[in-house]
Amino acid sequence: MTRRRFLTVLASLALAGPAMAEDAGSIRVSGPAVAETLPLLAMDRAGALPGVARHVTFTPWNSPDQLRAMIATAGVDAAIMTTASACTLANKGVPAAVVALFSSPVWLVSPHASLSRLSGLDGQEILLPFGPGEMPDLLLRALAGQAGLRFTPRHAGNALEAVNLLLLGKGSCALLSEPAATLAVSRASAQARPGALVPAKQLDIRDAWREVFPAHPELAQGALAAVGPLVRDAALRGALRTAYGQAAKWVAEHPREAAGMASEGFPALGSQAADGVLPGADIRLVSGPAGSEAARFFLGLLHDMSPASIGGRLPGPDFFEVGA
Template sequence: MPHDGMQGSGGMTRRRFLGFLAACAAVAAAPRSVAGNGAATLRLSGPPVAETLPLLRLVRTGALEAQGLTAAFTPWNSPDQLRALAAGGQIDAAVLSLAAAAVLSNRGLPVTLLALTAPPLWIVSSDPDLESLEQLEGQTVCLPFGPGEMPELLLRALSARTGVSYSLQHSGGGLETVLRLLLGKVRHVFLSEPAASLAVARSRESGGVLLEKRIDIRNAWAAAFPECPLLAHGVLAMLGPMSRAQEAREVLGAAYAAECGWVAAHPREAAALAGECYPALAAQTVEGLVPGTDIRLVMGEAGRDASRAFLRILLEQSPEAVGGRLPGPAFWGAAG
């Protein structure tokens, strides 16, 4: 997943972001918009990853209407765009990284987790002999997005724990990273799904250098951090004043979990839904499927414990990555 921290490669800086929050305080306190049928409208958002598909399904089917809610969807394609949407009070719930949700919470935006996920993350490489993180010693890994975003945070935490030293190079996003790899400008890249599978498929189509998913970051993390083996780094979170609406949180959380099951059971229909609703996600389909549709929900106390442990590790490595402290209890109020 193109997850994020708080400092991108350009665009919205921390200072501008804090200014956004202050300027939009009145917006955040405003009543929720109401559709013509009298139902409150939840404004949903997500990046071009499989975990967004359940939100598209909710909007398309009107699954929330029986609970007095309607849903609308706005995609986000970069961390800066996500921050602008959140700070501007333009979205009520979003798929994003756990670290980004923590930063938003610690910067004064009400945030409550509805679901935790453990999306797949890969080192995709043209090196046929690459099998472990240790073999990246002294090499360069290209990352989607800029300094301070989730890919860098994860690899720096792994480097600090394992002692493996590698150089990190940044790009503008997952598809740009794939292109650099296909053109032979880099040998190793960090990618989430579906970009990782797309890179592998494109290399086979081109007849050039063969790429493979070589290192499963989730496995590397479990080996490096046995005290926190479950890498629950993705979330669906309610943002802004709606995060205080317990009934809406419960309805959306339950509906999202149900639609995750539908996506896993109907991968081709889910890919067709992406084609209709989210071109940037549909562009990453492989053989008519969106890789990663077997969404791994991390539920209950195990999920809360894993997420707290993960944030503590990031806090120790880079306090600014989570906003300087762990979020308060309300942050985890509905997760699991």
């Protein structure tokens, strides 16, 4: 389901239909093949949320279009998504609230050392997971625009496709989250001929962000968002936020067990393990007013660049529920 089709469906579809988490006795969660999904798998494995009689059931999403289809058909209660996507949902009439924010590594992966500085981006073609208007595209455009740099985007279907294009020599730089960034480097090293240039993690976009926006150094572009009827239940939202934080701590303390769990429950994620560990498993949550402020600043940049990228307007005061 394309973004345009999704917004059309939302205009005529009431999501508070019979497929409610309260009725089903479970909270249905979803995430893509990124490290921040690991706590959701752990929550599924653990069963009931602490303090409430609700189990967690996990289903992966593999593209933004798939996630949009799940939301449009009331097939999910909470999902890992971007803050921009969550804001768009709220602005288009879907109940949505962010219950966790992440500051996640996002790497420029390239064999060229010039990409270890943001200025090296200028004039380059960059492989970006997903299509135009999705978060990798928006994030890099916001950062490059503020720095006065220009690049040419080349869009791939997902992160693993971008990795494969990079390894096949059909691109010289890719913007990748973990664990895809480490996967690209490890596979390139294993396949490299003696003396050949090998892709490396040249620049963490979070470092470039702090350089370009020193007054707003925290980059909080990723979120766990509740959608649909779950948003109306404060107790369940709170339980979900608490359980995710506890699961993230467990994942960081048990990286090999987490990687094994991913291999069983989400092979596309588990296959990205390096030496039995999924890079990025030490998830950094950004909580409280500082987290909300960081996310609002980011959304404000996107709004200035393209109001449609966040659904037309900045979110209301109750949109972020990320703890004290």
